[in-house]
Amino acid sequence: MNNELMDALSDLEREKGIDKEVLFQAIESALISAYRRNFGSAQNVRVQINRQTGATEVFAQKTVVPRVEDHRLEVSVDEARDINPVAAEGDVVEFEITPKNFGRIAAQTAKQVIVQRIREAERGMIYDEYSGREGDIVTGMVQRVERGLVFIDLGRTEAILMPSEQVPGEMLRPNERVKLYVVEVKKTTKGPQVYLSRSHPGLIRRLFELEVPEIHDGIVEIRGVAREAGARTKIAVWAEDPNVDPVGACVGAKGQRVQAIVNELKGEKLDIIAWDPDPAVFVSNALSPAHVTEVEIEEESRSARVIVPDNQLSLGIGKEGQNARLAAKLTGWRVDLKSESQVGRGGFWS
Structure with missing residues (x-):
């Protein structure tokens, strides 16, 4: 030798x-x-x-x-x-x-x-x-798209964005830089394989941690995320210090912080909700942008019966039920939504 x-x-x-x-x-x-x-x-x-x-x-x-x-x-x-x-x-x-x-x-x-x-x-x-970054966020460059698979260049390795982890309707083009969520890292005969996601709710959480210093520092806490990727996300935030406005911290001056996240998500709607220990208040907040008249909680069935003004019913339900569905997913309560006139005629309250 x-x-x-x-x-x-x-x-x-x-x-x-x-x-x-x-x-x-x-x-x-x-x-x-x-x-x-x-x-x-x-x-x-x-x-x-x-x-x-x-x-x-x-x-x-x-x-x-x-x-x-x-x-x-x-x-x-x-x-x-x-x-x-x-x-x-x-x-x-x-x-x-x-x-x-x-x-x-x-x-x-x-x-x-x-x-x-x-x-x-x-x-x-x-x-x-x-493997130590599972559940974390990475920035990569779109390398190529083959048979529905998107290959992402992370610098030291190539990762895969599976069709199930892509955002419906989102077009990723070669040489485009995007942020992605690390779902899993596997050992294979060809070396480690990194699997990424653009649709995982964890991506929203990590983006807010990057963009909002108060979340990164623990002053504001994310209490829940409900997402229908590509359409709408609701995120519940809370601050132990009563002098801190958790929603305002996430929105930022002139909406700059939340807008940066919306831009990264290519226009996905974001509702930032104030979490509350009172389930009735939390459910009411979660149905934003609809205004709620009254919420009645049934602990045993974990149901929330909600009354909204007549002109707010469609807004509370959302397109194809999306707003109410995300509110239920975010709060963990089944949401039954009725208008004031429906309640006046008996509805489910009789």
């Missing part, structure tokens, strides 16, 4: 954190296979690399026996004692059998092992980096 390879091993230990001794052992193991492959030997062999010079030696290992039946695996006591004067029956004695051109084979094998170990180390580092 030449000096360049010895230097390469030192560089790998320093830059990639791969223990040089581990590399030496891996190369020695690979060289045993290379020897048998190139020289067709059925002998038991051991390969040794000098840790200082890189010189490679091959040794045949033979068992000392009183009568030799297989010269490839066995050696007589007398012949063994030429190598080791105290050799006895049952001992294993080594004979150097390094071929003349084995240095070239050793160098080629070492390069292959080094390349493989670099790849394994890089895969390991990528897995460690991104």
Whole structure:
């Protein structure tokens, strides 16, 4: 093994954190296979690399026996004692059998092992980096779209945005930079695979943490997120300090903070709701932008009966029931919505 390879091993230990001794052992193991492959030997062999010079030696290992039946695996006591004067029956004695051109084979094998170990180390580092970021947000560049799959370049690795994790109607184009939620990181035979999402409610939570310092610092707390990706999201926020306006903090001056998030979501509507420990108040807030007249809570069935002015009923229900549906998902209460005139005629209150 030449000096360049010895230097390469030192560089790998320093830059990639791969223990040089581990590399030496891996190369020695690979060289045993290379020897048998190139020289067709059925002998038991051991390969040794000098840790200082890189010189490679091959040794045949033979068992000392009183009568030799297989010269490839066995050696007589007398012949063994030429190598080791105290050799006895049952001992294993080594004979150097390094071929003349084995240095070239050793160098080629070492390069292959080094390349493989670099790849394994890089895969390991990528897995460690991104497995620790499950549930976090990353920024990537759209690389290509193939058969519904969107491949995202994260810099050190390529990630996948599955069709089920895409926002309905959202068109992502090559070279476009987007923020995504890390759903899962798996180990595969081809290395770590990172799975991303644009539709996960966690993306909303992380975007607000990035955009609103009060959330990042824990002054304002996100108590819940209900999302229908691409259409509308409701997020409930709360502040323990009564002097802090949690909704105002999320909206920002002239709506700049929430607008930045809406832009990232390409126009998805965002309702920022004030969370309240009183379920009636929370349900009323969650039905925003509709104005609520009255809320009656039934603890046993976890139902909230809600009255709204006649002109607010369609707004409270929302397009195809979306507003009421998201309010129920956000609060955890089943929402029964009626107008004042419906209640006056009996409705579900009779």
